[in-house]
Amino acid sequence: MSSQDLIVVGAGPAGLMAALEAARAGARPLILEKTPRAGTKILASGGTRCNLTTTLGSRDAARLFGRSGERFLRGPFQALSPQALRDAFSEWGVPTQVAPLEKVFPVSGRARDVRDALLKVTLAAGVEIQYDTPLLSIAQGEGTDAPWVLRTPNNDRLESKAVILAAGGKSYPLTGTTGDGYGWLKSLGLPLIEPRPSLVPLRSNAGWVRELAGVSLQDCELFLHPSDGSPMVSRRRPMLFTHRGLSGPGPMDLSGRISAMGDNLRVDLRADLLPEIDRDTLRDELLSLGSIPGRPSTARLLKGKLPKRLIAPIFAACGVPIDLPAATLSKSQRHGLIEALKRLPLPVQGTLGYDQAEVTAGGLDLPALDSRTMQVHNRKGLFVCGELLDLDGPIGGLNFQAAFATGLMAGRAAARSITGN
Numbered sequence: 001m002s003s004q005d006l007i008v009v010g011a012g013p014a015g016l017m018a019a020l021e022a023a024r025a026g027a028r029p030l031i032l033e034k035t036p037r038a039g040t041k042i043l044a045s046g047g048t049r050c051n052l053t054t055t056l057g058s059r060d061a062a063r064l065f066g067r068s069g070e071r072f073l074r075g076p077f078q079a080l081s082p083q084a085l086r087d088a089f090s091e092w093g094v095p096t097q098v099a100p101l102e103k104v105f106p107v108s109g110r111a112r113d114v115r116d117a118l119l120k121v122t123l124a125a126g127v128e129i130q131y132d133t134p135l136l137s138i139a140q141g142e143g144t145d146a147p148w149v150l151r152t153p154n155n156d157r158l159e160s161k162a163v164i165l166a167a168g169g170k171s172y173p174l175t176g177t178t179g180d181g182y183g184w185l186k187s188l189g190l191p192l193i194e195p196r197p198s199l200v201p202l203r204s205n206a207g208w209v210r211e212l213a214g215v216s217l218q219d220c221e222l223f224l225h226p227s228d229g230s231p232m233v234s235r236r237r238p239m240l241f242t243h244r245g246l247s248g249p250g251p252m253d254l255s256g257r258i259s260a261m262g263d264n265l266r267v268d269l270r271a272d273l274l275p276e277i278d279r280d281t282l283r284d285e286l287l288s289l290g291s292i293p294g295r296p297s298t299a300r301l302l303k304g305k306l307p308k309r310l311i312a313p314i315f316a317a318c319g320v321p322i323d324l325p326a327a328t329l330s331k332s333q334r335h336g337l338i339e340a341l342k343r344l345p346l347p348v349q350g351t352l353g354y355d356q357a358e359v360t361a362g363g364l365d366l367p368a369l370d371s372r373t374m375q376v377h378n379r380k381g382l383f384v385c386g387e388l389l390d391l392d393g394p395i396g397g398l399n400f401q402a403a404f405a406t407g408l409m410a411g412r413a414a415a416r417s418i419t420g421n
């Protein structure tokens with residue numbers, strides 16, 4: 001059995017940042033990485049452009065992780081703010097630029113630059129990475145001060161005073177993340193919030209939805225009324241119709257709530273297709289359209305406001321004939337059309353699952369660890385960071401931000417626990 005001061009499990013953004021910070025604080029970390037490469041998800045991220053963080057300030061960014069996530073991330077996001085992360089990458093030779101929806105990308109537009117810079121600085125700090133080395137199990141020896149014992153293939157055993165678990169979730173399993181970390185948490189008797197796919201496109205069996213594949217709305221507000229009685233959630237973000245259902249930031253941001261419904265799936269999802277225009281304005285526009293000579297059709301209301309292909313399904317949804325002259329529109333038809341525009345029901349049967357999910361929601365229950373150190377309570381020397389925690393944010397660089405910030409906290413605290421500084 002060989003002995004180490006600090007072992008980091010997983011060379012994703014959380015693990016690399018943790019190891020880098022630990023090395024800078026005087027530790028000699030060894031990273032065990034299951035696959036032959038580091039930062040695979042960074043390479044795949046943001047359409048290979050890597051949306052590495054957000055333009056939001058620390059507080060606003062933390063708020064997007066729900067109430068418990070916000071409380072937990074307040075400290076980490078102060079220690080490593082989105083701006084500080086941008087500054088760090090800039091110093092490492094990867095300047096960043098701002099894109100719509102508060103996103104931040106490398107100026108080069110290449111995710112590889114982000115991964116390479118992080119890897120280079122981590123290795124330069126003295127971190128060692130052992131590739132193709134999956135952790136199989138972890139246990140603590142007898143006594144609270146006993147080292148952690150880690151088992152890797154060929155019955156190899158490693159001992160370490162401190163361990164940082166940064167093995168990610170179980171989304172995009174082809175990249176190497178197959179949910180191994182959840183098994184370790186369970187075997188250690190730690191509380192686990194059931195993992196579920198998040199930031200994943202939604203599945204719809206409705207013919208009209210699939211026929212709209214390729215149609216996108218840049219401004220659309222979605223309303224989800226969960227069937228489990230939890231409060232309604234809404235998200236105003238772009239939406240895209242696909243041949244399998246709905247995608248884009250709006251539907252994907254709500255997908256975690258939908259996959260949480262599990263088998264009791266009765267999704268009440270509605271879209272405000274014109275969030276900039278209120279009901280009264282639409283009503284006035286319809287009335288004035290009705291008084292224009294030449295009997296224009298009701299559909300003219302939507303000219304230039306919505307993609308052409310979307311217009312027929314909207315009329316079908318409210319039962320108003322698409323060629324009905326606006327002058328003959330009854331009060332109830334007017335009401336029906338306005339409701340179809342402001343709350344169009346979107347039939348959804350679930351999500352596309354882990355294979356297409358950008359993140360895994362659920363994970364180690366946050367009260368189980370100290371957000372100042374990422375150390376698990378009453379488990380001296382055991383730290384957890386990144387997506388393995390019960391943290392998931394919306395699209396927009398928030399998940400990398402959380403991985404980097406929690407990794408930094410874990411690395412610093414783990415080094416302190418070893419060096420005593």
Ligand SMILES: Cc1cc2nc3c(=O)[nH]c(=O)nc-3n(C[C@H](O)[C@H](O)[C@H](O)COP(=O)(O)OP(=O)(O)OC[C@H]3O[C@@H](n4cnc5c(N)ncnc54)[C@H](O)[C@@H]3O)c2cc1C
Binds near residue numbers: 046177398
């Ligand atoms: C297609 C795609 C696009 C994305 N785009 C964005 C984006 O633009 N912006 C954003 O903020 N987020 C994005 N995400 C989410 C983001 O990639 C994750 O939130 C982030 O990578 C989590 O970091 P992590 O270090 O916790 O885990 P991971 O990045 O998943 O890293 C975990 C590492 O642990 C390794 N590992 C797993 N099991 C073991 C084991 N048994 N032993 C040893 N090593 C193990 C894995 O191989 C992996 O290298 C995207 C995700 C996907 C899939």
